[in-house]
Amino acid sequence: MDKPPHLLTTAEPFEPAQRAQLQSTLSAMPPLHAIGCAVFDATHGHLVLGAPLALNVNDKGNAFGGSMASLMTVACWGLFNLHLLRAGIHAEVYVQDSQIRYLTPVYEDLRAVAQATAGHDWTEALNILHDKGKSRIPMRAAIVLADGREAATLEARFVALRPAVK
């Protein structure tokens, strides 16, 4: 028996079809196709996106800050969209603002991990969106190195808007 959509377990993966739809949407965007943005892992609790260093290198041979900003931003955006897909809600997700910290240069392939900010949950955000047509959620992403250290962090606010009824 299917679980009702409001019951979320953070470690549970999204359906393969939902994950494939997100990858397809990402790859169709020219700036994300160019940096090789790929879905690595997608659970209700977090989305992990990757991108090869070779496509994102700067003049110093490490990862370009703009690529890290892009990957962290779209990892948050993608997680919100996966929750909308799962809940069957049609809405557009926009980033409103973000704060990024660059902590250490990255000399390896990029991996961005995104999740809702602690204390905020998707069930509540989706319920508000369903009732009001608009919902915000604060999110956090990081570029996580192979050794587990964070090389950059992003805190951002995202808003989803249901199309107005005509």
Added chain:
Amino acid sequence: MDKPPHLLTTAEPFEPAQRAQLQSTLSAMPPLHAIGCAVFDATHGHLVLGAPLALNVNDKGNAFGGSMASLMTVACWGLFNLHLLRAGIHAEVYVQDSQIRYLTPVYEDLRAVAQATAGHDWTEALNILHDKGKSRIPMRAAIVLADGREAATLEARFVALRPAVK
């Protein structure tokens, strides 16, 4: 007679060779080559970079937020590097942190304008770098629409480091 390098007039353009060197550095970075990043205008007071919408479009047909973040970040970075080139100082420039606000969707080619934050000047930043080997400057960039409105803004801190003497 050449002006001494410490006298800066904000409206004065950088030398064509300095501008060409910046364009060459930008185009050699795969993620910036991919978004079509081009130098539009470069004076001592500001750097203007552009990128075509077609290479930076999202799933909604407007400009991808990550591309705007990249272009604003590298516009600041580029202006700092032009000042280093002009002053003949060899140093690496890094972005430390940034705050970005997304104000309105962009349906036209991107144009990012970067400058030092009001109250901070390049002469002082370069003098400190010369004396101490390290210098920070806060900068501001915006995505400016054809009608003059700002579609996104970035405030960021950049640091330049001279290589340690061996």
